[in-house]
Amino acid sequence: NAGVTQTPKFQVLKTGQSMTLQCAQDMNHNSMYWYRQDPGMGLRLIYYSASEGTTDKGEVPNGYNVSRLNKREFSLRLESAAPSQTSVYFCASIAASGGGYTFGSGTRLTVV
Amino acid sequence: EDQVTQSPEALRLQEGESSSLNCSYTVSGLRGLFWYRQDPGKGPEFLFTLYSAGEEKEKERLKATLTKKESFLHITAPKPEDSATYLCAVFSGGYNKLIFGAGTRLAVHP
Numbered sequence: 213n214a215g216v217t218q219t220p221k222f223q224v225l226k227t228g229q230s231m232t233l234q235c236a237q238d239m240n241h242n243s244m245y246w247y248r249q250d251p252g253m254g255l256r257l258i259y260y261s262a263s264e265g266t267t268d269k270g271e272v273p274n275g276y277n278v279s280r281l282n283k284r285e286f287s288l289r290l291e292s293a294a295p296s297q298t299s300v301y302f303c304a305s306i307a308a309s310g311g312g313y314t315f316g317s318g319t320r321l322t323v324v
Numbered sequence: 325e326d327q328v329t330q331s332p333e334a335l336r337l338q339e340g341e342s343s344s345l346n347c348s349y350t351v352s353g354l355r356g357l358f359w360y361r362q363d364p365g366k367g368p369e370f371l372f373t374l375y376s377a378g379e380e381k382e383k384e385r386l387k388a389t390l391t392k393k394e395s396f397l398h399i400t401a402p403k404p405e406d407s408a409t410y411l412c413a414v415f416s417g418g419y420n421k422l423i424f425g426a427g428t429r430l431a432v433h434p
Contacts, residue, residue: 216367243420254328254411254426255368262419270421302367306420312358313422315367 214239218303218316225293225323233288233319235303242308244286245270246278248299249318255302261286293323326351326416330425337402337432345397345428347412357395358422359388360411368411402432 216237225231237244242263247255247270257270261280275297277289286305290297300320304313327350337343349357356375360368372381374390381388385406387398397410409429413422 245421247424252426255413255422255424257421257423260419260421268419271423304367312360312370312373313368314370315360317367318365 216303216305216314216316218301218319220319221317222320223322225290225321227294227323229293230289230291231293231321232290233301233303233321234285235287235316236285237303237305237314238284239305239307239314240283241305241314242283243306244280245304245306245313246276246286246288247302247304248272249302250299258288258301290321293321295323297321298323326414326423328412328414328423328425330410330412330428332428333426334429335431337399337430339403339432339434340401342398342400342402344399345410345430347395347397347425348393349395349412349414350393351414351416355415357390358413359386359395359397360413362409362411362427371410399430402430404432404434406430407432 219234245260246258259278261267264283279287302318303316329348331346359371362368372388377392389396409427411427413424416423
């Protein structure tokens with residue numbers, strides 16, 4: 213089925229470890245986004261990529277880096293994980309013509 | 325600063341008991357207001373987009389309306405399967421960036 217695929221679904225890291233969250237979409241969408249969701253705070257934008265080859269910071273970029281590998285793939289990297297990065301991470305994409313985001317199923321990350 | 329506020333935080337209904345969820349927004353030039361449904365452990369699922377005051381959209385038991393300052397999601401005769409968190413969002417700035425409210429957790433009991 214067409215959509216946004218995120219891997220892994222669950223991950224536990226120790227403080228200071230690094231990891232990359234993967235996201236791929238097969239809808240030929242231009243723009244892709246990474247959000248984190250925390251209880252009571254809603255979804256907050258970490259980074260986005262308006263088009264292939266471009267990336268920009270969102271509301272909460274500190275501690276993260278991103279790579280737009282090609283039109284399909286947009287990865288999020290935590291270089292040195294901290295307990296404050298314990299959250300659920302969602303990737304989303306949108307067509308150039310607008311409409312709504314399509315979200316992935318999320319990655320639940322725990323940093324201990 | 326653009327902002328989205330949803331109320332109530334949580335709502336408990338009996339099956340068949342109609343109600344409304346509120347989304348108040350402050351944004352420089354509304355370019356779209358979105359409603360999403362989110363089930364536990366899943367990503368948000370798109371429901372509606374509203375673009376201008378007075379616009380209404382319906383899907384099964386759900387009806388979304390829009391004024392210049394807020395949007396309502398009306399739920400008519402809800403069923404237990406309508407239980408979910410409902411999220412409201414608006415475009416903020418360029419590049420189709422969305423800002424979200426914290427959501428309303430809806431529980432419908434038989």
